[in-house]
Structure formats: structure tokens, C-alpha cells
Amino acid sequence: MVAITIKDVAALAGVSVATASRVLSGNPATSPDSRARVAAAVTELDYRPNAQARALRSTRSDSIGLLVSDVRNPFFADLAHTVEQAALAAGYVTLLGNANERKEQQDRYLDTLISRRVDGIIVAPLGEGSGSIRSLITREIPTVFVDRTVDGLDIPSVTTDSEAGIRQAVHHLAAAGHTRIGYISGPQATSTGRDRFAAFTRAIAAAGLSQDPELVYFGDYQAASGSAGVHALLQLREPPTALLAADSLMAVGAIAILHKLGRRIGADIALIAFDDIEWFALLNPALSVISHSVEEMGRIAVDMLLQVIDGGEPESVVLPSELIVRASSSTPTSPASGPSLRTN
Amino acid sequence: MVAITIKDVAALAGVSVATASRVLSGNPATSPDSRARVAAAVTELDYRPNAQARALRSTRSDSIGLLVSDVRNPFFADLAHTVEQAALAAGYVTLLGNANERKEQQDRYLDTLISRRVDGIIVAPLGEGSGSIRSLITREIPTVFVDRTVDGLDIPSVTTDSEAGIRQAVHHLAAAGHTRIGYISGPQATSTGRDRFAAFTRAIAAAGLSQDPELVYFGDYQAASGSAGVHALLQLREPPTALLAADSLMAVGAIAILHKLGRRIGADIALIAFDDIEWFALLNPALSVISHSVEEMGRIAVDMLLQVIDGGEPESVVLPSELIVRASSSTPTSPASGPSLRTN
DNA sequence: CGTTTCCATGGAAACGATTCCATACAACAC
DNA sequence: GTGTTGTATGGAATCGTTTCCATGGAAACG
Secondary structure, three states: OOOOOHHHHHHHHOOOHHHHHHHHOOOOOOOHHHHHHHHHHHHHHOOOOOHHHHHHHHOOOOEEEEEEOOOOOHHHHHHHHHHHHHHHHOOOEEEEEEOOOOHHHHHHHHHHHHHOOOOEEEEOOOOOOOOHHHHHHHOOOOEEEEOOOOOOOOOOEEEEOHHHHHHHHHHHHHHOOOOOEEEEEOOOOOHHHHHHHHHHHHHHHHOOOOOOHHHEEEOOOOHHHHHHHHHHHHOOOOOOOEEEEOOHHHHHHHHHHHHHOOOOEOOOEEEEEEOOOHHHHHOOOOOEEEEOOHHHHHHHHHHHHHHHHOOOOOOOEEEOOEEEOOHHHOOOOOOOOOOOOOOO | OOOOOHHHHHHHHOOOHHHHHHHHOOOOOOOHHHHHHHHHHHHHHOOOOOHHHHHHHHOOOOEEEEEEOOOOOHHHHHHHHHHHHHHHHOOOEEEEEEOOOOHHHHHHHHHHHHHOOOOEEEEOOOOOOOOHHHHHHHOOOOEEEEOOOOOOOOOOEEEEOHHHHHHHHHHHHHHOOOOOEEEEEOOOOOHHHHHHHHHHHHHHHHOOOOOOHHHEEEOOOOHHHHHHHHHHHHOOOOOOOEEEEOOHHHHHHHHHHHHHOOOOEOOOEEEEEEOOOHHHHHOOOOOEEEEOOHHHHHHHHHHHHHHHHOOOOOOOEEEOOEEEOOHHHOOOOOOOOOOOOOOO
16 A cells, blocks of 8 residues: 555645645644645545654654563553553653563663654663663653662652651561561662662661561562562571562562462461552452552653653652551461461 | 764764665675774764664564553553563564553554554454554554454454353353352453353353343443442342453452452352453462463464564464363352451 | 676665745735 | 735755665676
8 A cells, every 4th residue: 555645635635745744733824724625635545644754853753661670560560551641641652661670671672762762761770870771861861760760870760768668567567576577678789679678677677676687588579589588588497477578579479489388478477568559458368568659650750751851850759658557467366267368 | 962873873984874874784785894893883972773764764663563451451461561572572662552441542542553653563452443443454554453353354363262261160150059140241342342241141051050131240341340240240139159250350340349248259159250360369269260371372463463564464363261260169168167358 | 808797885865754944925004 | 105024835955764776896707
């Protein structure tokens, strides 16, 4: 099929290419007659402008990039959905990429987004700011960090104050009598991994609980490392009686292996996850979580990026987190009356 | 910052623009000396080709579109992830869009993808083939339907044989003694909604179970309609003793409201969901599901689309489904020994 | 030595849209 | 009637890359 171009539209409407373009761009310097004729020609020919040609001439592509760690993680799936809807409402299409928690893939995707001349990029960064993250700065590409940041890079960001939620969680577990709390940490190559670990360390010290370094397992934010972490921690000479997982996917892995090992969550061992996933409340026992609003995060990230694209310099935003106590971290009850998560 | 173009690269390398372009495109008609000099210039200038300009001249954008119903649905999140990774391995970037189960948004997104001249589109279609779905055909844009199809459109597709899984589920529930099975149906505007409903109807008839039309609730594949469906079905004069939800998000909604109403899944009422989501097995009781391989579906869809892009005419593929029995649909046991999903 | 073939190169045109700048016309003021 | 201003239009240049086609030089062949 031969492509319909703006030349065909202009010819059918009986105007010049420049006038047709002005009409389609909403330029007011056009007569009502020209507008009507061009609109009729567009409809008759089912014409769609070529976005590549537009972007090439106009220096903007009306698209933004969003690079997340893994769209299968419900937190990032929700974030992607919110960002995409907010961007679409502002006239931008979102190009979504997955880094799979790997720096090489992060770099590859960022290069792709740069090559496609997206108007801006929202990214949950991994690593210390070398590679393609550095290129974003060098090229002055409008950028907003979401959820995570890179030390030393002055990029506007929207993140979570994990300190508050983690402090509440540790305090809650201490009040329930736990003295050895196992922590399944995120990767130290991510700011969230570092921040949440540091917050955990401070909260443990403040609560006067055991600071045995063996109580910390360094995972990679994937479900499998959640399972491996629980497995390692439960093999300690003095295993923890409570667990705190630094993200939802690792919590899923933790639940699966506790299930497999016949350990009853809530009764035998307490479990709290960072990130509130909708279905965590449907588990039995329902999972205690450190909650923050992923929707708000996504909306703010888009607002900030639009400001940066327009030449503004938005202030970074830190959102609150809070503990939501459910049955998985409540005081153990007697087996006869307590709900449990057991092997079927 | 002034943009670096291929002219700058050519000048620094001491070759013509045409030679620089040939080197970067991997054209063999270049000398090793030219290749080395261009490569060095690219590195020194941190040059990234402008993908818009490339696409404009070369008539291909090296991108594909994937339009799903809702990336928050774990089924589609997994599908998106698989498609994206398979496409990336083949040298294509994936532009991901959400229709939010709405035809206007489906049309809007398809228009956007068409405007961006993607090389092909994979879509889980909604509706009867009017609007922008029709434009895909008219413009002969390489298209593959995934999960769902449109009656009367001869587009290669990769779908699931839901009949087998649903027949197994109904048979399993009948063998457990259920005579009134409630069905939470997907929207009849989707082929999966229609097919699964028809399969359910046939399986019910074949098993000699109640074909009371009140046992069917027509939902919209969102969690809220799963809740509403359960609510409606449980208010019948003769409520069902077993439920079959036509997708995972509606099953989540069903679980939530059963939880809220204090109905014990597995003990008071059996529940089976179409689509196997990883965490369904972590519920207590673990959820019975009709399973099909979303990963395989995504890979096959990409393979098929690549064939269509290359001028091929791949055969449509129908993948199997099978029932996985877990505790949510097992024979009710006595309260003292049975796991349950209860209000906390 | 003359002709043919192969490899490599460079300049210009093409791709489809936007935008710059020159021009025409009508309305208004003096 | 003349000059100014505002609206509207059209042709050509621009955007960054690829590709077409012409050309030159070297090697192979008769």
C-alpha cells in the first residue's frame, strides 16, 4: 500500500503543504475554510502523520521513557501504569523498558531511549552513575529519578522516606518480644537497598536489639533471593524469630519457602514486607507491610519531568512510608485459634 | 548542548557522511581503515544516531507495539515482559500500551503506534474489529493477536484452548458433588470472554449440572467486577457452592469479598480461577487454577510477528490449558483440620 | 596494452513533516 | 489616496540519516 503523506492531504484539500501542516498543528493563522477542507481530506484519506518526520523537524518527539527494574514486580507494574496514564493525559506516549536489575541492560535501554530522542526519561536507577546514566547528564536530557537515586548526581527525584516505616516495623516487632530480627536486604548497588539497610541498622540499634551481622542477608530484589535469604537465616545457630524483607518480590520468595518448610507465618515466625501489594492482604495470615503510595509517586514523577522538560528545576520529593500491621507480625497465638500458612 | 550528528563524526574521522553511515550500518563496502576511524570518532563524540532520521529514510523503525489490556494484571505483566525481552533479542524495542479494557483507549493507542510507524503490532484485541483495529488491516501493518482474537479477521494469533481446562474444572467440581456452579464471566466484547463462557456452558450441560442462567455474572475482567459477581451470586435463592472466575484479576476480587463476608474458600465454597498467577499457590488455601503458559505465548507471538514482518504468513497457534487442583476446590473438610481464609 | 571486474568512496537526493520568510489582500487610520 | 497592521498563504529550506549513482583506482584477464 502506498503511504498517504501530507502532500496528498494538501492536494485533496486544495491548499499548500504548509497550510495543511498549520491546520494539523492547530496553528491559529489558518482560515476556517482551510481547516474544514483539510479535516475532510484527513478523514477521507485516513491520514496519520508520520511521527518520525515530525520529531525530526520539530526537535521534540512527544514521548518519554520509563525504565523500571522489572515490570513483573507489582510495585513497578503499578508505577508503570500510573506514569503511562499521566503522561498520556499530558500528550506524551511512554516507552517502557526493563533493566531486569542488571546494569548492562539498564545501559542498553537508556541508549535506546536516547537514540529515539525521547523528550525526557524517568528511571529507577541501578548502579553508581557511570555508563548511560552519565550520558543522560552529559546530554542534558530531562531526567527524573523515581524510587531510587544515585549518590552525587543532582537529579530531581521522588522517593520514599523508608526510615519512618522501618523504624515503626522494628519497634512493633521489638514490642512483640522479638530480639533477633532477620533482614533480607536489597542490593547495595541501589539507593533503596542501601537506605533501607541503613534504616534497619539504626532502628535495631535504637531498639537495643541484636545487631548480629549474620542476621542480614543481602539479596537482589528477585523472589529467588528472598527464598535463599530465608533459607540461610533459618540455618543460623540462633535463627531470627522475625523477618523483614526489603521489597515485595523477595517477600513472595520468603513466603514460598516458609510455606515449603512448614513454618507458620505469624505463629512460628513474623514477617513484614516493604511495599504494599494489593493481594498481600488476601494472604492468610494477611501480611504486614511498610506501605507507600506508588500511585502518588508515579504522578509526581510525571509532573516533575514535565517541569524539567519546560526548563524548570523542581524540588525533589520524599513521600512518607508507614507500617500497616496485619496478622503476619501479630503476637503469636495458640495453634488452636490462630490462622496459619501451612503446607497443603 | 549542540547535537552531535553524523556530519561531526564524518568530519572527525576524515571520511564522507556516506562512508560514515555505511560503517555504522555494517555495510561491508568499507575499508578497515575507515571503520576504525569512524569507530574512534563515535567513541570520542559519544555519538548516538538519531532513530527518527533513520526510520524516516530507511522505512523501518526497529520497534514493535504491544497493546495489552492492563499491565497491572499479572498475566499481562508477564506477557509484556516476555514479549519485550524476545523482541529486544531480535533487535526491536517494544512500545507498550494499556487499553484499560476500553475501546476508545485501544483506538487511541493503536493510532499512536501507527503514527510512530512501528514495524508491527501485537495486540490483545477488544471489540469487534471496527475503529483502529480496522486501520491495521487497511494499512497492512504486520499484526499478531495475542490471547484474544476478533471474529472475521484473518490475523495470525496465538491463543489458548480454554475448553479443555474449563471442562476439567467443571468435571472436577461435579465429581466433588457441586451441582450449582457460579461463573464470573469476562466481557462478551472479548473473544476470551465469549469462548470461556461458551466452554463453561457446554461443560455444564455435558456434566448434567444446573444451567440456571442466574448462575452466570458478566464481569469486565477487573477486580471490582469479581467482587460484585460474587456478591450477586451469593444472594441468589439457591447460591452456588462453587465459583469459576474467568480471569485472575476477577479472582482477586472474588477472594477479597469472600474474605470480607467470612466465607471460607475451600470449606464453604470452592473457587477456581482461569490463569495461574505465581502467588495464587501461596494463598491459604492455595487456589486451584486453569493454567496456560504465558511465557510461551509471548515468545510465540514475537516469532509470529517477525515472520509477518518478513512477509511470511504464519499459522495461528492454540496453546493447551489444564486444571491444577489445589486446596481451594478440594472436597470440604471439617473445620478443626481445614485451612481457611478468614477475616483477620 | 586494452578491457573488464571489483572494491571503495563521495555528493546529492530522498524520506515526511515543520518552520522560516516573502508576499498578497483586506481593513483601518490619517 | 497613502501608509500601517493583521490575517492568511505558499515555496523553499531544514531536520539527520540512508541510499542511489557516478567515479576512480587497482587487480585480473586476454
